[in-house]
Amino acid sequence: MYNVINNARNNSSREMKINVPKMVTPIEETLEQNLKVRTGMVNVSDGKSNPEPTRLKLTMELLILQRLDSSTPSTINSEERMVQIRRDKNSGLGLSIKGGAEHKLPILISKIYRDQAADITGQLFVGDAIIKVNGEFITACEHDDTVNILRNAGDIVVLTVKHYKAATPFLQKQLARDTPDSDNDAMCVELKKDEGWKKSFNNSRPVSVASDITDRNDKKWVDIISVPLMMAYVTRFIYGTDKLRTNAFEVRGLNGVSSGIIHCDLAILSQWLKLISDNIVGLTQLQMKLYNRNFAIGERIEYMGWVNEGVINSNISWQTYKPRFLVLKGTEVMLFDSPPLSVTGLTKSSSAYKVYQTMFRVIKESETVDARQHCFLLQSSPPHTTPRYLSVETRQELLRIENSWNSTIITSVIKLGRKTFAVSHLGRSGGLTLDWQSGFSLTEGADATVVWQYKFSALRGSSDDGKSKLKLHFHDPETRSIDTKEIECQVLQSLLFCMHAFLTAKVASVDPTFLSSIQQN
Structure with a gap:
């Protein structure tokens, strides 16, 4: 099932190499200047060329893409750490091992193959001793048994490792000789003579939380793209269409900078989307509070965020989409081509309607016109009779808009009187x-x-x-x-829309659940 090269059962060198395509690593969390910083390996492309391994770093205000500065040597941390490797059914781990219980030595990573799974993690090194595989201790396992365990560990393999600096020179010496027939036994005999290595191995420290592994390894990462998250735009859809990327997303900043197409495993993708979206929402709400200092209670902003508007085509309706920035403020709902960057900018919307003269309706999944979900209609009374067909990326965002709409309805109706x-x-x-x-x-x-x-x-x-x-x-x-x-x-129609606004406001104003949600927001 797996493509194993230099299988230990068939090679006296007892080296194992398992090939694997480029992969993603789990999201890691650390503290940097008292702020939460999350990092992880992804693949990034410009939509035309092949994706390249890249480190994604997420702070509260920035999404940063980084490349490893290979010219800078790394100081490898000596604590135990957990590293996740992903492979498919026809691939492997991209590393070789030596040692084993029969030599009274741990299983040591003796070689890491360039641009393969272990190498792409950026977290495994020659001289790492494998202590656990998927949470199970292998310190008492012989070499051949470990080969089988690694081979059958599944598509996602979590290795608990500890780096031993004393072992590295012996392993590097074996690589330099490039004579695999008897290197394993020779290396083991030579290594066992070293008392420093033995003492280091016997005094292993307990495993630490897999949080800031990449940073503790003291590698130097170089920033290549930095996207500000304030009012940023994140989407899984191919720009301007209803075609959903199955395993990729894009982030666009106010300054026009794009992250490119970020590719990663679906499980990790959903985590990244939530983390990035939460930061964008948090920054946008902070900006709302700053803007609202300039307005009286009945004129304040209830919602700001990106939506996508279906663009009517003469032949096919809603064939393409255009990003719009939606603002609910006071008695008005406004659409902008780009986010307002100041209080003055809030007066320069491309379209504005009175909330009490506008109908908001969530579109059922059975009524959507194409592959996009989480859609809603905005239709204002004459002279603005053409409905606006809009969508957002997640159901959570649609619920935020719906709650904000009801809150704005109450504000506008009370103000109207x-x-x-x-x-x-x-x-x-x-x-x-x-x-x-x-x-x-x-x-x-x-x-x-x-x-x-x-x-x-x-x-x-x-x-x-x-x-x-x-x-x-x-x-x-x-x-x-x-x-x-x-x-x-x-x-x-104007009468009906206004009547609906008054009734909606009346119902919402006496709904304890709704009032509670508004207070929490």
Whole structure:
């Protein structure tokens, strides 16, 4: 099943080499200048050439891609550490081992093959002793048994290793000789004579948390790309399409810098996306708080973030997508071509609508027009009649927008207070008023005489003809019957959208769960 080269059972040198394609490493966490810093190996491409192994470093404010400065020697840490290697069914580990219990020596990594699995981790070295394989001790295993254990350890192999500086010269000497027939036994005999090595091995320290392994190894990493995360744009989709990358994503910063296409295993990919997205959201919310210092309560920002808008094509609807920056502020929903970088920039949106005159609707998965999920519609009343078809990357982000929308609805309706529409009732002209405090009321005549009035909670339903006629069905508390009121309005859609906003705000304002979520945000 596995492609094993120089199998120990068939070679007196007892060297094992297992080939593996370029891989990813687990995400590691450390503290750097009192901030959480996460690192891990990924593969990065420009979308055209083959991906190359790269170190991804994530801080609270930056996503940094790094390459190893091979000209700088490494000082290898002597504590035990855990290293994860990934291989597929036709590949191997890319290393050779020597030693074993029959020699009263540990299993030592004697060679690491360039650009293969062990080498790409950047965390394994000649002179490392393998103490555990997938959490199981192998210190009492003979060489041949260890070969079998490593060969059958699975697609993801976690090695617990400890570096022994005293062993390195002996192993390097064997590599220089390049005479594999009897090197293993000769090396073991020579190594056992060294008391310093024996003492070092007997005084092994307990394994430490796999956190800052790469940094403790004191390798020098060179920054090649740095992407600011403030209001950055992260996506798994191929830019401008609905085609999802199965194992890759891209991050674009405000300064136009792109991370390139970052390729990694799906399990690691989901972790990276969450970590990066959380940092972007955290920085964006911090920027919101800074902006909101300039606004009164009813004018503050509730949400800022990237969305993707479907661009209508004459032949195929929603064929391409364009990134938009969505802002919910005060009584308005605004779309920007690029994020506002100042308070003044908030006045320069490409499109702006009153929230109480706009319908927000989450699109069911069965209703989506293409492969993109997490979609929603924004449709404003005339003269803005064309709906905006928008999507976000995750369901979590869609829920954030939905909660922020409801919060903005409450703010805008309370600030608006009341709205009156010219209507006709029983052939007479009048005004239908939506009032945040009192509910529905119909007035007629120059003195605005109240003909009927109902609380919002009395509304049991409504129906319309899609043109101008509307029926409102109220519950009469005195007769305990349904009282239907029929009116006619020339701006029916505007009335319906505004009525929906008042009702949504009323329901949300008395919902303890929703109010709690707003307070937490």
